[in-house]
Amino acid sequence: MYGLMQDRPLSLPHVFHRAERLFGHKSMVTASPAGETRVTYREWAGRVRRLATVLDSLGVSAEARVGSFAWNTQRHLELYFAVPCTGRVLHTVNIRLFADQIRYIVEHAADEVMFVDRSLLPILWPLADELTGVRHWVVMDDGADAEIPDDERVHDYEELLAAAEPFAGRFEVADENTAAALCYTSGTTGNPKGVLYSHRSTVLHSLISLTADTAGLGERDTLLPVVPMFHVNAWGLPSAAVMAGADLVFPGPALQPAALLGLVQRHRVTITAGVPTIWMGAVPLLRDFDLSSLRMVIGGGSAVPRALSEAWRERIGLPITQAWGMTETSPIASFGTLRSQHDGLDTAALADVRASQGQVVPLVDLRIVDPETGQEQPWDGRSAGELQAAGPWIAASYYGNESGAGSFTEDGWLRTGDVATLDEHGYLRLVDRTKDLVKSGGEWISSVELENEIMAHPGVAEAAVIAKPDERWSERPVACVVLAEGVRLEAGDIIEHLRPRVAKWWLPDEVFFLDEVPKTSTGKFSKKTLRERFYPEGMPRSLEEPAPGA
């Protein structure tokens, strides 16, 4: 028997019309090389309506993929709505990919048009002649001094908008499973794989960020999304903010800590989100700004070191709240706000909870599977295994990529490639990436845990642990360490620091000191680069084998 409820789609047009109607007076600020601009939601919505007709007048097809190559700006948010509200798919290209990867994904997605920030032209325009599917290049002039090509394919965003009639009616997307957005993951092996979000998944994911026990985004918030809008839709937060009617502050290209903290102070930002690297860089400056408006700082993308969250708490009274997810999970799957069972814990115990990746959010299911037996593991906070995820905003497959099928189980769950535990209250704790585990003498060593212990040393800025091939033990851990400015330490100091903290057989065989840890295009430690640098010949097992259970 079916319920007799209205068959109304969960769609971005609803979110857009709601924001336009209820929150016309709210504001969006964008920082750019040309200075700060501010528009109201009403002005923004009018521009979205113009952009919708621009897409038609450029001859962009009905279900086209529309590329963006852009910072976090109000214009990017115009694309976030105009493209899916007209039934098209916004493909947010990661500006930090290598040229080969960009070429691959733009061709794979078959983007018909590319919207690019002027400041990013020097990266993208050199590829233009190869990207023959892209018929139009629309430059969003952010005041950078990059040269604008004199080419008939090139248009100016503002000129197109000024010449366009605003779309007058109501946007309609009848089927909530219609695709809305496309992001590619930059895996460490093989070609990037596309995750194709739907209107339904985007709306449900936005709702979750509005719930009180996650980000609790509301109309009174001012959101500063530092995590890039080309990276899993900035964790879905800008769309959620539009649903809530929150004020938005976009940082544009200036992601230096001082610039970001200045935005927080100037615009009384209440909530912000970014990767740990960003928040780490901000620590020395926290006391130089008035950050009293902040109620939540979200860290994700990679594990937030306990010491980092504590550094924030000690300096401004506000620790970092971890959330966990990945491109394939939209991304929010768990969120680290505290629950009543944590009341009364002492400072150290609270810091331990915050060092977890938080509690699984409503509508998402997680499970831990032993990679060898395929058995689901108990939620006891100790039993580790591969983390698998299911839910209405979790990928079912990759876009046009059969080779990615190994990332999904037979019963349709996503295999995350993370090794993790879950405790009795559904708090997730990542142990490692399956491929980054160090397997020594038949036992696993968590590179993440070892890194956290090393980074707890006050003289250490960053640490990455990789596996070194070893005849006797199969693999042994090796630490790559970046020291804080002005600090001098030797390998023995790191080992002595670790000795009381980890099992003896976890102690790294070697400690290398680097000027910086190489990063991937999304700002994570690139252990692949480190392994290639230090052990070019003896690639450890974990890169040669498929993920456990595949």
Added chain:
Amino acid sequence: MYGLMQDRPLSLPHVFHRAERLFGHKSMVTASPAGETRVTYREWAGRVRRLATVLDSLGVSAEARVGSFAWNTQRHLELYFAVPCTGRVLHTVNIRLFADQIRYIVEHAADEVMFVDRSLLPILWPLADELTGVRHWVVMDDGADAEIPDDERVHDYEELLAAAEPFAGRFEVADENTAAALCYTSGTTGNPKGVLYSHRSTVLHSLISLTADTAGLGERDTLLPVVPMFHVNAWGLPSAAVMAGADLVFPGPALQPAALLGLVQRHRVTITAGVPTIWMGAVPLLRDFDLSSLRMVIGGGSAVPRALSEAWRERIGLPITQAWGMTETSPIASFGTLRSQHDGLDTAALADVRASQGQVVPLVDLRIVDPETGQEQPWDGRSAGELQAAGPWIAASYYGNESGAGSFTEDGWLRTGDVATLDEHGYLRLVDRTKDLVKSGGEWISSVELENEIMAHPGVAEAAVIAKPDERWSERPVACVVLAEGVRLEAGDIIEHLRPRVAKWWLPDEVFFLDEVPKTSTGKFSKKTLRERFYPEGMPRSLEEPAPGA
């Protein structure tokens, strides 16, 4: 093009399994004639699993409607999950209906089994022999002294549970549009009409109550649902609380203000919800209890008089938050939390905002339609018309009732039967029920507004305004007034009180003083009863005509 997200249903089994797994330590308290009982979520979940097999062992069919005739209790919440999680439909019968209506809806729903609180047996059991479709009567013994019939159809709830094996697997409902619950509206004319909720609508509606700008239900809350669980699922709040993992306090049959305030004080309730009549009765007692744990008191079901909300604010610093909805809207369609545009308003202006029905919530669309022209009206806070609603938890039709088709527009919106305005920020203000408007000399008088002005008199406890047939003006307003205890007033005092507050032609032609205003089965003023009492022959137009535009 379709997105490539997992096709996971929005279903109550997910909500149940989540609560069982994450919130096993949280608690549910129930007050009953036998005293207070307390169980953990874990115990409750185990009982839900037993109840699931009880339904099978009683031979209840796969898609059966299962009736409940019960107060707000933990057992009722067991039915809320065991019934839909096994694919069946919970039909919550309103215990305040007349016998004829109960007979009608139980037969119309074809309930196969009825779960009834012992204290309610005296109302329901006399109908048992006529309700031949009901094969089993399960008595939930709440310690009342009502006699339990010696009849082979009668079972004891606790005995059935004790004898049952708990269902061991995971509940599955594959299609989110599967029916989950059924409530009948008690219209003033015709037979009650059934609204059939789905898993999808229930889950989405629960999520909305978790969002920060509505009730913001979270794990740290303790919810006391005063609004009955037989009345639009207690506004969806118990299900939402289970999704959030909040503690629950159920009042059982004792709905006297002192009993309720005692529960708030004793269990540190943070959020509660009920009809204005309940909150009105509590006013004289507010200072006798420690209510400091309360963060939100929700009023709905009928408009919360400005003076009532102010009385709460003046006494305990917490005004009443209005929400609006109806059986057909699950019910939450608008919610009266304040927004940033209200910051800095003075006390009187804030009270005016709170006297509105609040802002339309995400996923719901509202519109105001002129009943004569059919034109949508502007959102200017002045233009009134029939309120219409659309959204994924709004009814599309009535269960097995073709005669209700006039309640829906051709484009699928619900015609609410309310006359209302919407302002530029989407704040709803009910002017009246279409059928309660007084049409005098071709102009409308809002009975609700007039009642509010009368109730602003400190000597007035309740007031209902009805239309009196009038040869010259067609209709004229008449006030039915209940005075506060010990107060003596005459008709002229009421008129003098109104004179500076309303237009002269709004002044009632007559003022009747009553001991109480008759109420409908859901606790609203029964103006139908008043009209029949005072004007039995000259029924005014509004009861004879169909709703405007029908």
